[in-house]
Amino acid sequence: MTDELRGLLRESAEAHQPDRARMLARVERGMARPGTARRSRDRERTRALSWPRMVLATLATAGTLTASALMVVDVDAVHDPDPPRNPSAAGRAVPPTAAGSRTEDGPLWADGSVDPHSNAYWAQSNVTLKAGEPLTALVVELRIVLTEGVRDTGNWRTRPAADFDLSARQEGGFLVYRWTLKPGRTVPPGEHVFAGQYDHATGGRDAKDDTYRIDATADAAKSRAAVWGGFA
Template identity: 75%
Template sequence: MTDELRGLLREGAEAHLPDRARMLARVERGTAPRPRNGERVRVLSWPKIALATLATAGTLTVSALAVVTAVQAPEPPRNPTAAAPTAAAPSSADRPAPPTEGSRTENGPLWADGSVDPHSNTYWAQSNVTLKARKPLTSLVVELRIALTEGVRDTGSWRTRPAADFDLSARREGGFLVYRWTLKPGRTVPSGEHVFAGQYDHAPGGRDAKDDTYRIEAATAAAEGGAAVWGGFA
């Protein structure tokens, strides 16, 4: 410690009301290095030194927080798709079961039979419902249900009766491709044999028709009530 610095400190201690700022300024002047050979020396004041120190400490604090945050961040799931719910594949239990009431191919004035047309091939098939009416029919509904096995798709239909006599629909219902012919009011189906057929594509290879069914409901002009027949294609 130089004699000049000692003097400055002694003056500050003897003062009645010490002036801190004034004392710091004197100390700064006393400790500042002396320029040599015209060299200019840049001296940081104590407030600047303090600010620089705080800035350095703040930078270190932010860096430390960033490191802690990176360490504590939760890891992403290793297999994000493992927890995702997957849609259950449709099972055979979702498909409607064939009728449990068996087959009834003859009732009143009606007789019917179901068969797969012999001209069906590896990619396409035609299912025929043959109806024999012993009396003229004043109302008639013929329904053909083709189970939606792989690749089944409607490609058309036909009947031996005039198309203008029937309303036709072909749609998917409850696991089946359903063809439905409904006799229009005021029209009549004469006695005799009539054929109603549905045509459809299917997956390559032989197709099992065991779940396919048909049903016919009809009535005559006589007050004897309606009649119904049904069956399969096995």
């Protein structure tokens, strides 16, 4: 390189003055871009994280509603069953409820009534049983609410007394008569009556809360049946 060329280059370099303002602007733009991109990436990451949370919240809500619906269905399915049958028809019968009366089951039919000969001081409650087949086991229970003055004065049945074991006692707020057919004895088809007699306070007595129940085993197929009800 000649001395003349070196001189020309030195003069050109000394004559060049950089534009500082433009350089600073370019630096600022360069710094701003990464920040903008970072903020954009942060927003995208926030959206990505929000979707699973939203999905989980939705599923949790749906699960809660489903569980609640199942609980409602389960509660609605709950109802009071019929009074259970006595498997042996020889133990203590389960008292019926007036709201759940069942007067017919298989070969059995029954009805409860206050005898028309009852008066202002004394009453007789009749349980009428109709059997469509011979019965090899039978329990008849009559329950009289212990309203004022109720006291046992006797009982009877149309079947032979020797065929039954009888108990008459107060229990659980009732005067309870229970006839149990003895082993080896049979009740033939037909209509049979079992009655309890009792004193009560002077005046008409309301029998609406009195109940009866009958458990039996039919001879033909050893099938069990039960009926129960109240008194008009």
